Amino acid sequence: MEGRVAERALVLVGFMGAGKSTAARTVAAELGVGAMDSDRELEQRLGEPIASYFDREGEAAFREREEEVVLDLLESARGGVVSLGGGAVGSERVREALRPHTVVQLEVDPEDAWRRASGGERPLARDQVRFDQLHRDREPLYASIADAILPPGGRDAIRAALPALTALSGAPEGTRLVWAGADSGSYPVFFGAGLIASGFFFPGDGRRFVVTDANVARHHAVAADEWIELEPGEDRKTLAAAEDVLRGLARAGAERGDLVVAVGGGVVGDVAGFCAAVYQRGMRHVQVPTTLVAQVDSAYGGKTGVDLPEGKNYAGAYHQPSAVLCDPSALATLPPEELAAGYVEVVKTALIAGGPLWARVRQGGEVDLETVIGCARAKLAVVAEDERDGGRRQVLNLGHTVGHAIESATGYTRYRHGEAVGIGLLAALRLSGREPLRAEVAELLAARGLPLAFEGAAVDDVLALVERDKKRSGGRVPFVLVEAPGGVTPGHEITADDLRAAVEEVHAG
Numbered sequence: 001m002e003g004r005v006a007e008r009a010l011v012l013v014g015f016m017g018a019g020k021s022t023a024a025r026t027v028a029a030e031l032g033v034g035a036m037d038s039d040r041e042l043e044q045r046l047g048e049p050i051a052s053y054f055d056r057e058g059e060a061a062f063r064e065r066e067e068e069v070v071l072d073l074l075e076s077a078r079g080g081v082v083s084l085g086g087g088a089v090g091s092e093r094v095r096e097a098l099r100p101h102t103v104v105q106l107e108v109d110p111e112d113a114w115r116r117a118s119g120g121e122r123p124l125a126r127d128q129v130r131f132d133q134l135h136r137d138r139e140p141l142y143a144s145i146a147d148a149i150l151p152p153g154g155r156d157a158i159r160a161a162l163p164a165l166t167a168l169s170g171a172p173e174g175t176r177l178v179w180a181g182a183d184s185g186s187y188p189v190f191f192g193a194g195l196i197a198s199g200f201f202f203p204g205d206g207r208r209f210v211v212t213d214a215n216v217a218r219h220h221a222v223a224a225d226e227w228i229e230l231e232p233g234e235d236r237k238t239l240a241a242a243e244d245v246l247r248g249l250a251r252a253g254a255e256r257g258d259l260v261v262a263v264g265g266g267v268v269g270d271v272a273g274f275c276a277a278v279y280q281r282g283m284r285h286v287q288v289p290t291t292l293v294a295q296v297d298s299a300y301g302g303k304t305g306v307d308l309p310e311g312k313n314y315a316g317a318y319h320q321p322s323a324v325l326c327d328p329s330a331l332a333t334l335p336p337e338e339l340a341a342g343y344v345e346v347v348k349t350a351l352i353a354g355g356p357l358w359a360r361v362r363q364g365g366e367v368d369l370e371t372v373i374g375c376a377r378a379k380l381a382v383v384a385e386d387e388r389d390g391g392r393r394q395v396l397n398l399g400h401t402v403g404h405a406i407e408s409a410t411g412y413t414r415y416r417h418g419e420a421v422g423i424g425l426l427a428a429l430r431l432s433g434r435e436p437l438r439a440e441v442a443e444l445l446a447a448r449g450l451p452l453a454f455e456g457a458a459v460d461d462v463l464a465l466v467e468r469d470k471k472r473s474g475g476r477v478p479f480v481l482v483e484a485p486g487g488v489t490p491g492h493e494i495t496a497d498d499l500r501a502a503v504e505e506v507h508a509g
Helices: 002-007 020-031 038-046 050-057 059-076 092-097 110-117 128-145 154-170 239-251 266-281 292-298 328-333 336-353 355-361 369-385 392-397 400-409 417-432 435-447 459-467 496-505
Strands: 010-013 035-037 081-083 102-106 148-150 176-180 187-191 208-213 226-230 259-264 284-289 303-308 311-318 323-326 479-484 487-492
Touching: 010 020, 020 035, 020 081, 020 154, 035 038, 038 050, 038 059, 038 081, 050 059, 059 092, 102 128, 102 154, 110 128, 148 154, 154 176, 154 187, 176 369, 187 369, 208 239, 208 266, 226 239, 226 266, 239 266, 239 303, 259 266, 266 284, 266 292, 266 303, 266 311, 284 292, 292 328, 292 336, 292 369, 311 400, 336 355, 336 369, 336 417, 336 435, 355 369, 369 392, 392 400, 392 479, 392 487, 400 417, 400 459, 400 479, 417 435, 417 479, 417 496, 459 496
Parallel strands: 010 081, 010 102, 035 081, 102 148, 148 176, 187 323, 208 226, 208 259, 259 284, 284 323
Antiparallel strands: 176 187, 303 311, 479 487
């Protein structure tokens, strides 16, 4: 930690009311270094409150003086902690001066920001409409310069994240961190090209028991005390496979303080996470996703489990990881059809998120790191609101109800998970009555060579499996429907005739 502090400062940025000053003092106390506040330093130099200078001289003059102060602080802040005023990063010179430092964005809900900032002397917090628009305008700028993004959580959140923030010094250049929060635990997600090859790992304590499959093991080596290999394929996501892993852990003498490390795609992640949840009543695990579907979806949120012949994911547990290490370089080892299958989860997540993420995805370009991070952040935000699927999190099942039934009906061997979900997504959009959007999504999927209809199973078989979906409650299966991108809601009742018509439409027969 001392080496990290000596090299770079931690600089906290974010909108008004995000709690940057308080967080800076908390972090500085933890590290035993000084805390600097650009607003406080500016007022000392001005010899008056910011509000009076701002009102008298105008914003342009204020920003000029602010830039001068911030540049001085960043020049002298090596090894310290600095909190910046909300608008300081609007200066190109300031953004350039931030490059040698670790920039941490503290997010804040706009309603909370208004409650904390209004009614005082902040000159830009006097009109809520303008205030909210300023929040929307600045958020993308903060995210674009941040090495780490922390959701709202006050001093406790940044204190919990501090070990991960300091660990960034050992990661490849350009690695970024997103802090994931849930009721049962929070954890860091590291995004960086070359993470696996560099040997970077977090957390640093405990022995590592890597669970992977034979295909992945040929491409990716993670330092471990023991390796446990699964047979590849969705049809190996079974209780028998989980028993093999559990017995392998027991034979190797794994203890609760050790780490199960899942290196692979969704199957490996689900099985390894499930085993970590139940071995000795729970041990830590780390996800190292190597497929697109895992990097944008399944590695986050703590859902683990295996399939039964009667249904997909019928046996499972909620068990949040201790960290996720997401290396986009791993995607280069995937065959095109595997990348295409993962793309379905990108489209699904973008439909749920709407806004800038959907605007990016609907263009149909290749999935870049920004898209992966955007999908991960969208899912993490949903999970933070509803970890245990009691409400909002159910939107993540968009396309999965029919998709899971297609997987089960075809024995988990004919379609990849993403391929089946893509077909299920088209059925969900038909049930939603959103024909133009359905056509647009179908075009995106077809451009990746993905199937738009299923074969190898009868419509009645799929409908019977839908009725046994694990989300069934009170004798009915709720559906997730789409009003518009960003307007996705769960809990809809669908008539038997409408469901049959939608499934028949995506049946190749």
